[in-house]
Amino acid sequence: MDRDQEKVDSFARRAFVVGGLQGIGVSILGWRLSWLQLVEGERYTTLAENNRINVRIIPPSRGQIVDRYGVPLATNLQNFQVIVTPEQSENLEKTLRDLQSVITVDERDIAKAIKMAKRSPSYVPVEVRDNLAWEEVSKVELALPHLPGVTIQAGELRSYPYKDSTAHIVGYVGRVSDVGKMKDSLLSLPGFQVGKSAIEKKNDLDLRGKPGRAEMEVNVHGRPVRQLGIQPPVPGARLILSIDAEFQRFVQQRLATERSASAVVMDVETGEVYACVSHPSFDPNAFSGGISAMDWEQLRDDPTLPLNNKAINGVYPPGSTFKIVTALAGLESGLINGSWTVTCPGHFDLGKSRFHCWKSGGHGTVNVVTALSHSCDTYFYKLATVIGIDRIADMARRLGLGSVYGFDLPEEKPGLIPDVKWKREVKNDIWHPGESLVSAIGQGAVETTPLQLATMLSRVVNGGKAISPWLAGYANEIPLSVNLNANAPKIDIKSSNLALVRRGMEAVMEQGGTAYGSRITEEGMTMGGKTGTSQVRRISMAERASGVRRQEDLPWHLRHHALFIGYAPTDTPKYACCVVVEHGIGGSAAAAPIARDLLLEVQKRDPKSRKLEGTS
Amino acid sequence: MSLFQSHIHSDDMSILGRLKQLAWGQIILICVLACIGFLSLYSAAGGTIDPWASAQIIRFLFSLGLLLGIALLDIRLIFRSVWVLYGGTLILLLLVDIIGHVGMGAQRWLDLGIMKLQPSELAKVTTVMALARYYHGKELADVRKIKNLLVPAIIILMPVGLVVTQPDLGTGMAIIFAGTAMLFVVGVPYRLFIVGILGAVGAVPIAWQFLRDYQKNRVLTFLNPESDPLGAGFHITQSKIALGSGGFTGKGFLEGTQSHLNFLPEKHTDFIFTLWAEEWGFLGSIGLLTLLSLIILYGYWIAFRCRNHFARLLAFGLTVNFSIYVIVNIGMVMGLLPVVGIPLPLMSYGGTAMLTVMMAFGLIQSCNVHRDAKLPRGL
Numbered sequence: 005m006d007r008d009q010e011k012v013d014s015f016a017r018r019a020f021v022v023g024g025l026q027g028i029g030v031s032i033l034g035w036r037l038s039w040l041q042l043v044e045g046e047r048y049t050t051l052a053e054n055n056r057i058n059v060r061i062i063p064p065s066r067g068q069i070v071d072r073y074g075v076p077l078a079t080n081l082q083n084f085q086v087i088v089t090p091e092q093s094e095n096l097e098k099t100l101r102d103l104q105s106v107i108t109v110d111e112r113d114i115a116k117a118i119k120m121a122k123r124s125p126s127y128v129p130v131e132v133r134d135n136l137a138w139e140e141v142s143k144v145e146l147a148l149p150h151l152p153g154v155t156i157q158a159g160e161l162r163s164y165p166y167k168d169s170t171a172h173i174v175g176y177v178g179r180v181s182d183v184g185k186m187k188d189s190l191l192s193l194p195g196f197q198v199g200k201s202a203i204e205k206k207n208d209l210d211l212r213g214k215p216g217r218a219e220m221e222v223n224v225h226g227r228p229v230r231q232l233g234i235q236p237p238v239p240g241a242r243l244i245l246s247i248d249a250e251f252q253r254f255v256q257q258r259l260a261t262e263r264s265a266s267a268v269v270m271d272v273e274t275g276e277v278y279a280c281v282s283h284p285s286f287d288p289n290a291f292s293g294g295i296s297a298m299d300w301e302q303l304r305d306d307p308t309l310p311l312n313n314k315a316i317n318g319v320y321p322p323g324s325t326f327k328i329v330t331a332l333a334g335l336e337s338g339l340i341n342g343s344w345t346v347t348c349p350g351h352f353d354l355g356k357s358r359f360h361c362w363k364s365g366g367h368g369t370v371n372v373v374t375a376l377s378h379s380c381d382t383y384f385y386k387l388a389t390v391i392g393i394d395r396i397a398d399m400a401r402r403l404g405l406g407s408v409y410g411f412d413l414p415e416e417k418p419g420l421i422p423d424v425k426w427k428r429e430v431k432n433d434i435w436h437p438g439e440s441l442v443s444a445i446g447q448g449a450v451e452t453t454p455l456q457l458a459t460m461l462s463r464v465v466n467g468g469k470a471i472s473p474w475l476a477g478y479a480n481e482i483p484l485s486v487n488l489n490a491n492a493p494k495i496d497i498k499s500s501n502l503a504l505v506r507r508g509m510e511a512v513m514e515q516g517g518t519a520y521g522s523r524i525t526e527e528g529m530t531m532g533g534k535t536g537t538s539q540v541r542r543i544s545m546a547e548r549a550s551g552v553r554r555q556e557d558l559p560w561h562l563r564h565h566a567l568f569i570g571y572a573p574t575d576t577p578k579y580a581c582c583v584v585v586e587h588g589i590g591g592s593a594a595a596a597p598i599a600r601d602l603l604l605e606v607q608k609r610d611p612k613s614r615k616l617e618g619t620s
Numbered sequence: 621m622s623l624f625q626s627h628i629h630s631d632d633m634s635i636l637g638r639l640k641q642l643a644w645g646q647i648i649l650i651c652v653l654a655c656i657g658f659l660s661l662y663s664a665a666g667g668t669i670d671p672w673a674s675a676q677i678i679r680f681l682f683s684l685g686l687l688l689g690i691a692l693l694d695i696r697l698i699f700r701s702v703w704v705l706y707g708g709t710l711i712l713l714l715l716v717d718i719i720g721h722v723g724m725g726a727q728r729w730l731d732l733g734i735m736k737l738q739p740s741e742l743a744k745v746t747t748v749m750a751l752a753r754y755y756h757g758k759e760l761a762d763v764r765k766i767k768n769l770l771v772p773a774i775i776i777l778m779p780v781g782l783v784v785t786q787p788d789l790g791t792g793m794a795i796i797f798a799g800t801a802m803l804f805v806v807g808v809p810y811r812l813f814i815v816g817i818l819g820a821v822g823a824v825p826i827a828w829q830f831l832r833d834y835q836k837n838r839v840l841t842f843l844n845p846e847s848d849p850l851g852a853g854f855h856i857t858q859s860k861i862a863l864g865s866g867g868f869t870g871k872g873f874l875e876g877t878q879s880h881l882n883f884l885p886e887k888h889t890d891f892i893f894t895l896w897a898e899e900w901g902f903l904g905s906i907g908l909l910t911l912l913s914l915i916i917l918y919g920y921w922i923a924f925r926c927r928n929h930f931a932r933l934l935a936f937g938l939t940v941n942f943s944i945y946v947i948v949n950i951g952m953v954m955g956l957l958p959v960v961g962i963p964l965p966l967m968s969y970g971g972t973a974m975l976t977v978m979m980a981f982g983l984i985q986s987c988n989v990h991r992d993a994k995l996p997r998g999l
Contacts, residue, residue: 008929011759011760011807012932014760015805015806015932015933018805019805019920019924019936022801022804022940026916026940026943030909030912030947032956033909033956034909036951037863037897037905040860040863040864040954041863041867041868041897042867042868042902044864045864045867048860048863048864049864049865051861051864051865052862052864052883053865053877055878055881055883056877056878056883224858224881
């Protein structure tokens with residue numbers, strides 16, 4: 005038995021070794037358990053909660069944009085989308101093909117859906133098509149039992165009832181571009197749209213609203229098991245604009261007689277913009293559903309720039325409309341008065357240079373009123389030599405030219421009012437006296453926008469109150485742009501001087517005036533204004549010698565711009581307008597008739613008679 | 621080692637006498653463990669007895685009968701039939717390879733009509749039996765000779781080869797571990813194990829070539845589960861989250877979010893420990909670990925008190941087998957070991973596994989009953 009005992013002892017010793025190893029193994033398990041469950045327990049509890057609870061962002065409804073009467077300019081339509089959850093579809097490709105036999109689905113959309121499905125987890129639904137018509141919705145609903153994973157989802161689509169009429173002021177929306185997408189969970193929602201231009205862009209945050217949250221308990225596939233809590237979204241603010249939508253449409257249609265034109269009609273007292281139109285325009289609804297590359301390129305490459313709001317970012321030499329500024333600068337300087345006269349032989353000589361008046365035969369002897377009404381260039385050449393450019397530039401700035409107002413549309417441009425300092429600092433050159441003459445009639449380096457010209461005119465005819473134009477009124481009850489115009493500072497201009505200029509503008513519409521042909525003939529309606537024609541190309545000496553070519557013979561893009569600024573009525577002005585017809589050749593022929601129609605219509609509609617909600 | 625050997629010999633070989641000699645403590649612990657398994661399966665099914673708990677209870681009751689039946693069998697009968705059983709297992713393994721049912725991408729089952737038989741489960745038991753039988757009559761001096769390792773090596777490697785080609789890597793490894801442990805306790809020299817371990821480490825790159833893609837993935841994911849938290853590493857990561865989120869006292873019975881929302885994979889089979897630990901917390905999981913350790917210790921105690929070498933080795937080998945499964949399974953669900961598809965014995969849902977584990981405990985019990993029996997030497 006000794007040998008057996010030896011065997012037993014050996015067994016016992018070694019069994020203890022094996023048992024010991026197992027003891028170590030079990031101890032490691034125990035240690036690991038205490039690590040996972042006691043030390044790291046809280047961290048894993050959080051992870052388990054994150055697993056379990058899926059917070060779904062509920063997109064808020066985008067705020068409406070309405071005109072001053074509450075007429076919707078931007079609203080939301082129900083948008084039905086077909087979405088498919090790849091996880092629930094046994095064969096995604098087949099399901100999509102089956103769907104294709106029910107409604108029209110582009111090959112491109114199918115390829116896109118398959119690509120999206122590959123990129124994200126299979127429980128994330130992908131969009132196949134949107135903007136479904138009612139009948140398409142019902143067709144898909146009927147076929148649903150044969151389309152595993154397919155569902156119809158109701159979303160919202162931005163809609164602009166006034167289409168191209170309000171495109172430039174209301175703007176459009178589009179998908180979030182990738183930049184900064186990760187910061188905001190709302191922005192990363194599939195299909196979420198943000199403002200891309202104009203009011204939609206400027207007031208995007210107010211319009212957007214606040215997203216709601218639905219806490220769902222989900223299973224491993226991400227499918228909701230039950231709802232734990234819900235916080236409803238707060239819809240975006242309702243934005244009231246100072247625009248009169250019907251009038252805006254009227255202006256748009258009136259401008260449509262021209263190839264490329266813009267106009268602003270505003271209130272001379274409050275600065276409210278009643279119409280702000282740029283023609284040609286585009287249909288912003290095309291952007292809501294995603295514009296096609298071809299349509300986009302067509303809009304982008306059009307030489308008449310339909311995507312641009314030329315009323316605020318078209319910069320033009322103001323031409324003779326600027327003579328109002330020069331006249332006021334002269335009168336305010338004290339160096340001239342209303343009886344100061346100039347005799348016009350059709351040209352003005354400064355040293356060796358000869359400056360031509362538009363009327364080669366000359367105007368004879370003119371004072372400030374007749375110089376304005378006949379738009380005599382010689383008078384203002386002479387005046388410029390008397391007062392100098394800096395007085396003119398100073399008056400231009402006081403009247404609101406040469407800088408941005410912080411207008412409610414982000415695309416606003418400042419234009420340019422040149423003076424001696426500007427020439428020195430920007431052009432690094434000295435100011436030539438001849439430049440003063442050119443600037444005095446609104447040519448050369450002077451650049452203004454239609455919005456600025458309308459504002460300038462407003463400040464002149466409202467008695468020198470430095471009002472600024474504004475467009476966006478109120479978001480719900482909260483003032484968006486505080487109307488500072490009630491307390492607008494007075495521009496220090498003698499009322500007798502303002503009256504002289506106004507008299508000149510009234511005379512423009514009278515017999516012998518440059519816009520007599522476009523006067524208002526309707527009983528009880530009046531207007532004043534100033535024509536302007538601004539050169540796009542310089543007329544060379546040689547050309548002048550051999551006879552100036554008729555503008556009509558020039559290619560369109562080289563023809564003069566036609567401008568008109570006008571106000572109505574003449575006794576107590578309420579409305580100011582500016583019309584610019586690009587390459588329209590002559591202010592009196594092309595721009596004045598339009599301005600007349602606009603001022604007539606605005607007086608009939610009289611939007612000023614009804615105060616905008618919330619303004620005092 | 622008289623410490624473990626009872627002074628009262630188990631001479632009374634009547635049925636009643638044998639029943640008295642059963643290690644009832646271990647049987648009761650096994651029943652407690654099985655009940656924990658039933659509770660977990662009840663929870664896994666979302667608080668219903670069907671489909672898993674009910675089937676498992678029936679299997680357990682049947683297997684318990686089998687355990688008692690085997691426990692009461694005369695160990696001499698078992699001793700004599702070892703080679704037949706071992707040979708029969710090899711034939712069944714071959715059959716699986718030939719006409720086996722294709723399941724889970726691997727041929728493991730023989731469909732017997734009423735149940736699916738997994739011969740690899742049987743192999744775990746019969747290999748241990750064969751080794752115990754082989755070493756029963758061997759002198760220590762012979763055991764230490766290296767040339768005498770040939771036969772036991774063949775005994776181990778034949779079933780391992782057949783199991784691994786199914787392929788069932790987990791079971792193959794388990795047989796190798798249990799076999800190695802047995803070679804160790806019978807007295808094979810230490811230096812051989814050192815050489816063997818070094819050799820095994822050296823063989824890893826070669827063995828890697830023979831692994832199937834899914835097996836390679838499992839190992840790679842184990843090495844770095846966070847590398848692909850939504851892909852292959854998902855199971856391990858979610859299992860750790862479930863375990864950890866149980867905390868000290870657990871989320872409560874039927875309240876485990878990870879398991880009930882299906883974040884936990886295979887919650888009724890391989891990951892049943894995690895389900896238990898999520899709902900019952902650190903207290904529950906440490907309690908379960910203690911219960912499993914007690915069952916293992918009981919097995920060693922039985923091995924030590926046996927007075928014939930066959931019973932001693934058989935009880936030891938089968939206990940090692942059981943403990944390997946426990947450690948590998950729990951280590952796996954905690955992310956300490958690769959996911960090898962090894963169930964937690966007596967708790968995981970599954971027929972053959974339950975049957976073979978209970979058969980093994982039947983054999984251990986038989987060793988206890990017949991601890992003083994005299995068995996002939998020689999093959």
